[in-house]
Amino acid sequence: MRTSLLLIVLLISSLGHAQNLQNLLVNPGNNLGSTEGWTQDNPFGGSWFNSNGINGGSAWASSPVWNYKWQLIDLVAQGFTPAYLDSSPVIRFAQQYNKYEVPGMANDQWSITVALLDESQQEITNYSYSDFCGADGWQLFKGYFSSYPAGVRYVKFTHGGREYGESAGSAGGASLDDSFLSVGNLVLYGSANTASLSGWDVVNGGDGWSFAGNSEFVSSYDECKLSQQIDLTALGYSGGVSGDDYSINFAMDYRGVGPSFNDPVSVVLTFLNSNGDVVDATTLNGVGAEAFQELTFTYSDFANVAEVLLDISAQDIEYWLGNYGAKVSNIRLWLESQSTDSTDELEASLNESNAVLFPNPSASKFTLKCDQDMDRRAIEIRSLDGRLVRKVSPDFVNGKAATIDLSGLTSGTFYITYFVD
Known part of the structure; x- marks a missing residue:
């Protein structure tokens, strides 16, 4: 024939999703018990030291005087093409902060500065913020860039802290944990490289969520859930987006845990318009295997979407005590121009x-x-x-x-x- x-x-x-759509920061949650991956800037002396963090892990606490540390991220080295960067994808950043771990420290101060730089590492624009920690425990600060000028090739992420009043001693400044920076991915903390559940509304079934491999959320013997609300209008898409202009894309990696590996996962994506009405929803189901698999979905036939509700469920089909349920990682949701x-x-x-x-x-x-x-x-x-x-x-x-x-x-x-x- x-x-x-x-x-x-x-x-x-x-x-070109060889790009790293997850947290671009190294050692973002003091997982290593040190400042490895960061460059310290302590103009008044002092240093950073370990403190109690979120979910039982470690955080950094500053000295009484202002201390800073920063990372410089080469976006092209992370797999982003110049053409893609010049399309001004949303850049999200976040930071968990808290007063020092003794009473009476609500006036400790913290700061964050995120600067977008060109290929010569000259600043194009920046966002800077500083405030008192308050007395409410760990709090999540988040921000974003959109519609910024072309030419961004680097991002410099800097945070700092001090004790209000700058009293003598080596301890007492603001505590910082779970620093976050991503390009193009609208999901906060889409992998577990901070070894915490920052950014997510959580249901801890069985023995609750755990973490593995510097990127994986691991479920337990009862249904465990992760939920996140992604407000497109709050990320610079005024009035939401239409399918004539953008497709909404979702992807997530998952796998099972032995001995059988066929642990179930489920993802529900709910789409709301600018009036808050549900316009559509879809459910993706997967059965784990020994190797990672991918759940994907593309949504392009819609008039208006202003908000996406993301709900992820996973559990252990064998119902063993501990964390032997399905693992999920590399969770991402992004827009593409049509x-x-x-x-x-x-x-x-x-x-x-x-x-x-x-x-x-x-x-x-x-x-x-x-x-x-x-x-x-x-x-x-x-x-x-x-x-x-x-x-x-x-x-x-x-x-x-x-x-x-x-x-x-x-x-x-x-x-x-x-x-x-």
Whole structure:
């Protein structure tokens, strides 16, 4: 049987998710019991020392005088392309803070400064804030950048603390824990690299959530839940977003724990409009295996979404005491611009070949469907100048549909080449 070649010109916008969409800070929650990964800046003397943190871990406490420490994040080295950074993806940051761990320290002070820098490490813009800790225990401060000028290539994250009154001694300043910085991901603390549950509303079933591997949330023998409200209007998308302009994308890694590994996970995404009305919801279910798997969802057919409610459930199917339930990690939710470039050419090409590709644009995976059986040898992804970018042997469904992974591709327009019998 003769095999014929069909060539389709398709616009595929991939954000290249070799990018690190999780917390970009090293040792963000004093997991190492030191300031490793940070550069100290103590202009008045003193130093940082260990204090009691969130969820029984460690935090940093400052000296009585102002102490600072900072990290400089090279975004290109983290996998973000200049073109993507110049599209001004949302940059989120957060910080847990508390007074020192003895009574009468409510007037301890803390500060945070996040600066966006260009390729020469010159400042483009910054956000700076300082306040008293108060007497209410650990509190979460969060902020963001959006619609900032092009050219951002580095982020400098600095925080500091002191004891109000600067009394003598080596201890007594503000305590800081669970520092956070992400680019493009609208989920706060989407991995467990702070070894805490900061940013989440939590249901601790069984023995509750635990942590493993510097990134994994580990569930227990009763249903454990993580929930987060993502308010798009509070992140710079005034009035919410429409499907004509953006797709809303979700992905999460999960796996089971032995001996059987088939621990269940579930994700519910609820979409609300600017009036607070539920406009849609979807449920994703998975069964764990020994290796990590991925749950994904793309939502693009909607008039208005201003808020996303994210609810994650996991547990141990074997009902053992301790933390032997499903593990979840690398939780991310992001927006992608729905480009209309070359729409007429795209539609004509698709109609001619009787092929359908979705979602398009995509940042993680896409599915190609054809009304004829496709040859199983390979599907090729080529640049517009004809250069072979990737050759894949995808999993086919009934010979007429294939799912292709885009991990590692930068954004752009590509040719998709495939064969039919």
